[in-house]
Amino acid sequence: MVTTRTSGRGAADGAPVPDRLLAxxxxxxxxxxxxxxxxxxxxxxxxVTKGAMYHYFSSKDDLIREIYRRLLGLQTRSLERIADGPGTAAQRLREATADVVVSTLAHLDDGVVLMHSLHLLAPHIRAQVRAERRRYHERFRALVAEGQREGSVRADISPDLATHHFFGAVHHLGTWYRSDGALRPRQIGEGLAEMFLNGIAVQRP
Amino acid sequence: MVTTRTSGRGAADGAPVPDRLLAxxxxxxxxxxxxxxxxxxxxxxxxVTKGAMYHYFSSKDDLIREIYRRLLGLQTRSLERIADGPGTAAQRLREATADVVVSTLAHLDDGVVLMHSLHLLAPHIRAQVRAERRRYHERFRALVAEGQREGSVRADISPDLATHHFFGAVHHLGTWYRSDGALRPRQIGEGLAEMFLNGIAVQRP
DNA sequence: GTCACATTACCGACTGGTAGTTCGGTGCGT
DNA sequence: ACGCACCGAACTACCAGTCGGTAATGTGAC
Structure with missing residues (x-):
């Protein structure tokens, strides 16, 4: 298990060795x-040396596995907190979409690694990550469906397709976002949320 | 350069050796x-044997480079044909979005390879691919901007962000689309086009 | 307080294996 | 007889993971 102590030889640079390795x-x-x-x-x-790494992690794959675990856990908890909170489905959808964008931008490297490397992991680890991702997808889809029952989301669109539509934009962030670009994370989050919600909303006469 | 003859020893299986290698x-x-x-x-x-491959391609990277070149050339030509065609900006936007979705689904493997492998290519090749992709992005963005001048697209959204928003969904297709799934490519194309256009359109009173 | 002992944290040379690329050779078509 | 298309063993380089060792830290007896 990973220690959280700050003592020991590894503390020379501040953070514990396992955290430094992951970073x-x-x-x-x-x-x-x-x-x-x-x-x-x-x-x-x-x-450090190889000995240190293999002391804390069982393999190179294990490094990625831990990176994934932290990222997915973080985002799933965040979504569920918002989705299960107060407000109309439309309000919670807007909050959740803006939040996941900002959160993704805050952990952009982790997301990029996940995108680029998931496909070459051992099958059982991949299955694990996919399951977690699916859970996320399902919760989001349920929120869209709830919006349809509520009357704020168009009934003629597929909640699955809508979910894929939005997560496409989120996963794509790592490809184009530059922290020195013109748009701030908050603006991007609100802009994407606005377009997405407007895209699935019923038209107000 | 790659020959297109069908004669020679390579014709045994039908297609010329370089095409077979790429496929x-x-x-x-x-x-x-x-x-x-x-x-x-x-x-x-x-x-075939390694000798054949290194006879036609200078390296393993060169294989990917050729895969990219073909795919991007195809899609860029298709977009420009539609974008420079007749109709209102809104009409051409709808046509282009549905078309690129269907075309991406028809060449899903190429797209998946591009997504997963671009980042590990030599910098000058990556720059080349990025340039082609940028050209595509610009043409699409111009179409959105044209829609704003035309009055069919909301003036308060960033055409860049809208373009990223849509291409996110397109690039994401390879992650979830299954040819044996419930949705046909045409349906997906129209569904995504509908959501996207609705998301950026001015509301009809 | 300190001594003996156990455990943890880390080191780094070495191994076994694989991978991309090269290059001298072969044979068919013209 | 010339060259293009293709062959495949050999070469060089690198890399994930191992393991015997060493230093630091913690623990309990006295």
Whole structure:
């Protein structure tokens, strides 16, 4: 298990060794890809040796697995908090969409790694990640369906297709967003939420 | 350059060797990823040897480069044909969005390969692909801007953000679309076009 | 307080294997 | 007889993971 103590030799640079390894690995994986990044590179950048890495992680795959676990857990909890909260379905949808955009932008490297590397993981790990992602998808879809019953979302669109439509935009963020660009995360979140909700909303006469 | 003759030893299976190599490589890259697919696997599946591959392609990267070139060329030509055609901006936008969805679904493997492998190519090749993609983005964005001048698209949204929003959904198709699923490509194209256009359209009173 | 002992944290040379690329060779078509 | 298309063993490089070792830290007896 990963210790959270700050004592020990690893504290030299501030953060505990496992956290440093994950942070460095995320950065390198996002920049050059999982397969193009050697374990040696990671441990060099983290200022430790292979022995340290294999002391805390069982394999290179295990690094990614942990990166995924943290990211997906974070976002799922966030969605469920909003989705199960107060307000109309339309309100909660708007809040959830803007929130997931901002949250994705705040952890952009993790998202990029997930996008680019999920397909080359061992099948059982992939299945695990897919299951978590599916849970997320289902919760969002249910919110859209609730909007339809509520009368605020058009009845003639497929909630599944709408969900895919929106998550496409979210997953795509890593491809084009630059932190030094013109748009701030909040603006992007609100802009995408506005377009998405407007796209599925019933027209007000 | 790639020959188009059908004579020679390579014609045994019908298609010329370079085409067979590209087709097989696309399938394998999409299924298991670029780095997890060895050159040996590709040439075995194509029924030739390494010598043949390195006779037609300068490297393994060159295979991907050619896959990208074909796909992007195809889609760019298609978009420009529609965008420069007749009709209002709104009509052309609808036609273009539905078309690119159907076309992406028809070449799903190529798209998946592009999504998963672009980031690990040599920088100058990546720059080349990005440039082509940018050209595509610009043409689409111009169409949205034209819609704003025409009065059919809301003036308060960023055409760039709208373009990213839509292409997110397109790029995401490879993640969830199953050819044996409930929705046909045409339905998906029209559904996404409907949501997208509705999302950016001015409300009719 | 300190000594002995156990456990944790980390080191880094080494192994076994795989992968992309090269290149001298072969045979068919013209 | 020339060259294009293709062959495939050999080459070089690298890489994930191992393992025997060492230093630091924690623990309990006295």
């Amino acid at each position: 460095v690995a995320t950065r390198l994986f996002a920049a050059q890809g999982f397969e193009r990044t050697s374990v040696q590179e990671i441990v060099d950048a983290a200022g | 097989v490589a696309t399938r394998l890259f999409a299924a298991q990823g670029f780095e997890r697919t060895s050159v040996q696997e590709i040439v075995d599946a194509a029924g």
